[in-house]
Amino acid sequence: MCGINGIFSYHASAPAVDNEELIKTRDFMISRGPDGAGSLVSADNRIGLAHRRLSIIDLSENAAQPMSTPDGTLTIVFNGEIYNYQSLQTILTKKGIHLKTKSDTEVLLHLYNLFGSAMLEFLRGMFSFAIWDKNKKNLFLARDRYGIKPLYYSNIAGQFRFASQVSALQFARPNLYSTNPAGVTGFFLWGSIPEPLTLYQEIYSLPAGTSMLVSGVGLEQPIKYWSIxxxxxxxxxxxxxxxxxxxxxxxxxxxxxxxxxxxxxxxxxxxxxxxxxxxxxxxxxxxxxxxxxxxxxxxxxxxxxxxxxxxxxxxxxxxxxxxxxxxxxxxxxxxxxxxxxxxxSAMDQPxxxxxxxxxxxxxxxxxxxxxxxxxxxxxxxxxGYQTFQKIPEKVNKFPAFLSNPRISSLYKFAFKTLSSRLVRIDPRLSGLLDFGGTFQGVYQMQRGLFMPWELTQFLNKDFVHQGISILNEKMFLPSDEPDFTNLSSFGKVAAMESSLYMRNQLLRDTDWIGMAHSLExxxxxxxxxxxxxxxxxxxxxxxxxxxxxxxxxxxxxxxxxxxxxxxxxxTIPIWRWLNISEQLGHWKQVPDLCHPNVSATRRWAYTLMAKHPNSNEFLRTAR
Structure with missing residues (x-):
């Protein structure tokens, strides 16, 4: 488990790699790798790779990174663990390859040398890595199937940057990146930012289960090698x-x-x-x-x-x-x-x-x-979630005739009037007629934090509209895949839970929180x-x-x-902390969040975003 980053000046007009920026990005992630650090910049200053190490497998200096093949053709920086690396070592040895370390990093290098991108099919583990090919002058990046390990990148003016943390990229070059309306809007809709989006317009997440090649002509589209x-x-x-x-x-x-x-x-x-x-x-x-x-x-x-x-x-x-x-x-x-x-301060994405x-x-x-x-x-x-029972039930019971925009508008108006007087009513039910007839829609109601039309209670109106527009264009949903309709009800819910809640929230939190404490x-x-x-x-x-x-x-x-x-x-006692702690009182500035029917989770979400340094750009009321 480690922190990786790099800069590739692929276009002739792009500036040379800035070694100071490379090291600054790397060392921002010191908690991801307190056991060692390394970097490599090519002689022509067109590629720079850096690594912070948390020693877990092969604790010797031989396993330090960046690591290169004996002839120097391939160089890798790798974050994660390959759990079947020992069986893969046996395969490589039988092919006559002499291994100099006992690390899984060296296994990745030789597998790529032998099989190219097809090497991903061999891997069992959690990983993100980048491999530089000196002869072909291209950079190959990949991320594990579920997206347990993160990999973020930007592509600006012919220069490609990547890192294990969004905040590391932003810290090294803050003036390059601007707040992403879709990232903020997506957070308030779901409670986390849906990949491939991030909090910054110019930074993206390499989607889980994909690889990508960057060459002299720029970035190729990510290629999906696994599908839930x-x-x-x-x-x-x-x-x-x-x-x-x-x-x-x-x-x-x-x-x-x-x-x-x-x-x-x-x-x-x-x-x-x-x-x-x-x-x-x-x-x-x-x-x-x-x-x-x-x-x-x-x-x-x-x-x-x-x-x-x-x-x-x-x-x-x-x-x-x-x-x-x-x-x-x-x-x-x-x-x-x-x-x-x-x-x-450690939270990489809200x-x-x-x-x-x-x-x-x-x-x-x-x-x-x-x-x-x-x-x-x-x-x-x-x-194990209630969504596996509730979502199919609600989809099957939804009357088709209610899917009418005029009826929906009347319903939302009536709901708003009633909910202001009733304490025990879930505000998300305002989306019943808009979302009630499909698996994706009911999932939004079950897992979602706010409904889209509620966001202007505390976000600038133009900001919300811009964010929703980008989300509609770029957000990946498993239900958009052709094969989704062929799944059973269980399969549809499992695909959405795995691709949305688990990937964008649970696994992302597991990574950044563990790494904040140098814990894999x-x-x-x-x-x-x-x-x-x-x-x-x-x-x-x-x-x-x-x-x-x-x-x-x-x-x-x-x-x-x-x-x-x-x-x-x-569970944590967040409702009590929000009411008592002065440090968590930001939500009290928003009248709609003070209503008794508003969940502690909504108040917590607002409080989190109010602490963002650029919150005055989009929050209507923020300290």
Missing amino acids: IQTIQKSHLAAKDIPVGEEISYLRASLLDSVKAHQVSDVPVGAFLSAGLDSSTIVGLASETQTEELNTFTLAFDEFKNNPLDELPAASEIARIFGVRHQSIRINIKEMENELDHFF TIDGLNTWFVSKFAADQGLKVALSGVGGDELLG IRTPLVDHLLTEKIIGMASAGRLGKGKSMMPLVLSKKLPSSIINRPKTGF
């Missing part, structure tokens, strides 16, 4: 070959394989442990396969003590059953306030989630941990091979309801009090 939709279809067909009655053993073998793969490391691997089935299953399986004692970490809050939302008692019992070394921490409002400045992951990551890192397993991804894989967070339930094996079975209903079969795969059984514990998510 095609994977779901493939898995659905493969599920028919699994004999009835073998579901539990098949699920156990599949999960165990992924957990073992994600434990590959030359430093100790720990795990986050909540009271949920996802992390419990990960910890249970990891404790079976890890030879050393497994360290687990649980976060709790003073506000939840002696409350059903308190996860610590159940997590402690789970740790006792599995025989792992368990450590926990309770956070109070004062400790939260002390961390806010660091939290906001997100309504993440405070919980922040505190448990900080706690684990403070105990000396470098690698932690997380239970992110179980709900998307097995249908791995997600065994977000693994393309696991998805191919399991999601078709889940779609066919053969794994029970939601995640109910997960605890059945464990050697040491969990009590029913834990298995049947109501799902709470990774």
Whole structure:
């Protein structure tokens, strides 16, 4: 796990690589790689690559980056982990290639030399990397299938820049980048910025599961090498070959394989442990396969003590059953306030989630941990969210005759009048007639933060219109793919949850928060091979309801009090903090956000954006 960046002056008229900018961008990301740093600038000053290292696999200096092939033709900077690198080393050795390190980085170099972009099909892991070909004078970039590892780029005046963080690019050359109306608007619609957009108009995210080539003629379009939709279809067909009655053993073998793969490391691997089935299953399986004692970490809050939302008692019992070394921490409002400045400054892209992951990551890192397993991804894989039931129900029950613009306008007017008088009504229901008839529309209502017409309550009107226009043109939605209509209802929801909420929020938060604490967070339930094996079975209903079969795969059984514990998510007492903390009172300036029916999440979103240094450009009321 590392931080990577580079500058490629591909056009003849572009200025030479600025080494000072290259190093400035690199060292802004020091928390991503405190164990070492390197850089390389070509003799003609047309390409510069830089790297910050967090040593996880092959801790020796031999694995330092940038790394080149023996003849100097290819040079790589790489962020992430390739979990099957050892089997790939065997393949390379059999082809007569002499490996000088025990690192996965060197494996990538030789695979690209042999197979070009087709090398991506061999990889199991989380990754983003760039490979410079000195002979062909081109730069090849790629990102893992789910987008666990980020890669951002800009293309200005014949000069291509890339980095692991948007903020690193912006920090080194702040005058190059301007606020993106679509990024801000997208954040308020979804609670995170949808890729490939970012908070800046000139900076894009390389989409998950794609590669891109930059040559002397500029950027080629990203090429998609993996699709969640095609994977779901493939898995659905493969599920028919699994004999009835073998579901539990098949699920156990599949999960165990992924957990073992994600434990590959030359430093100790720990795990986050909540009271949920996802992390419990990960910890249970990891404790079976890890030879050393497994360290687990649980976060709790003073506000939840002696409350059903308190996860610590159940997590402690789970740790006792599995025989792992368990450590926990309770956070109070004062400790939260002390961390806010660091939290906001480290936040690479605005997100309504993440405070919980922040505190448990900080706690684990403070105990000396470098690698932690997380239970992110179980709900998307097995249908654990309520969206898997609610969205198909609402789509099927929606009367077609209500899809009429005139009826919708009357409904929204009536809704606004009524909602101002009613306390317990969800403002998102104002979109019922506009969005109620399609999977994409109902998903927007279920997962969305604000409806588009609500944004002018606190954003400048022209800014909103500009943002919506760009979003309509550039935002990727899985439902836009031709094969989406062929999926089952389960498959459609899984595709949207994986491509939107999980990718743009959960996985992005996992990366920037972990890296802010020099902690590599791995997600065994977000693994393309696991998805191919399991999601078709889940779609066919053969794994029970939601995640109910997960605890059945464990050697040491969990009590029913834990298995049947109501799902709470990774909850934080944000509603209380927003009302009490003076540092989080920005939302109180907006009358519409003070209404009793407004959720704490909406108020938190406004507060986050109000802290952005350029918020006066687009917020109608901001301190």
